[in-house]
Amino acid sequence: MKNLFALAGLIISMSAFGQGQLQKEASGSLAFASDHIMQLAQAIPAEKYSWTPQDGVRSVRTVLTHIISANYFFATKLGAKLPEGVKMESLELDLQKKEDIAAALKQSSALIVDAVKNAKDADMATKVEYPFPGEYTNMSSILIALSHANEHLGQLIAYARTNGIKPPWSE
Secondary structure, eight states, rough: OOOHHHHHHHHHHHHHHHHHHHHHHHHHHHHHHHHHHHHHHHHOOOOGTTTTTTTTOOOOOHHHHHHHHHHHHHHHHHTOOOOOOOOOOTTTHHHSHEEEEEEEEHHHHHHHHHHHHOOOOGGTTOOOOOSSSSEEEHHHHHHHHHHHOOOOOHHHHHHHHTTTOOOGGGO
């Protein structure tokens, strides 16, 4: 009987340890990637925001506005409310100036990081509707948001280096 209580105590403590672990680690990784994206957005001169590697490929500006839009999108899938004045349907066209992009990037990054941090374990398996095929859950939203941020961080690193700009953290 003594061993049964010890085993039950171990299982309960292990379960408690895991509570919120995905959210904690994912929000930390997302904050890290977002910070690097913001550093690159600042390091790239405004006159390079229209640069694109070739026709039909996003420019620096449109990559950044796409990231902003996606941050808001994923955050709303996790239950966050869009900040006052954000118009998703025209966001990528509305954001033209480097300063406005930097402000929106900061705001959208904070929103998605907070949405991930505040997601409840009990809601991880809750189904979420996306505008593309497949079945998704809140956990999917977290994992896709993290993958998306890192994908575009890599893209921006390549854009910066192609233009002779070293990422600030690698100086």
